[in-house]
Amino acid sequence: KNQVEQSPQSLIILEGKNCTLQCNYTVSPFSNLRWYKQDTGRGPVSLTIMTFSENTKSNGRYTATLDADTKQSSLHITASQLSDSASYICVVSANNAGNMLTFGGGTRLMVKP
């Protein structure tokens, strides 16, 4: 069964600090992994996408890593801002027909001044 587990479930940090969110997955056959940011009351917005051969992908202050051997990914946020407060969702795509997306439960990040 395809699964995506994220940790921690929630996280509180001070503005300006860095943080790292984790994602472990068991999805086969693996196609790609995305990190989404979901603000309260909004739909998810894509931050990064990585395929099997990519180890690191950056988008501004967001840097995602992927270890396809251990089936782990991380999302590192540097110099956090209040606007980073949101849920961060790891989504893994399988390379097959039908529904290909498996969603993690998300990490709820709160950045405090």
Added chain:
Amino acid sequence: NAGVMQNPRHLVRRRGQEARLRCSPMKGHSHVYWYRQLPEEGLKFMVYLQKENIIDESGMPKERFSAEFPKEGPSILRIQQVVRGDSAAYFCASSPDSTGIYGYTFGSGTRLTVV
């Protein structure tokens, strides 16, 4: 390009009524996915449709729920005889093809409240 449009944004229904949620995909996208998000939980897959066809409905409850994506017009998620447990946010995403390599764009969701 207005992105994925969902309406209504908020929908209140009494128990036993019908709820109809609409999703207009991005221009050029013919693949639509519906997800349900319960409070404080992650998104759960419901159904994947391509124009006029249901490709995968493995996440949709067998009773009371149905979905369609007609040749013309938006995709519709229909919930008959709603119950309190149906209260959730329902998100729609679209993509231009079945591979997903071009990404998925999500709408802002419809928040259904059953009273």
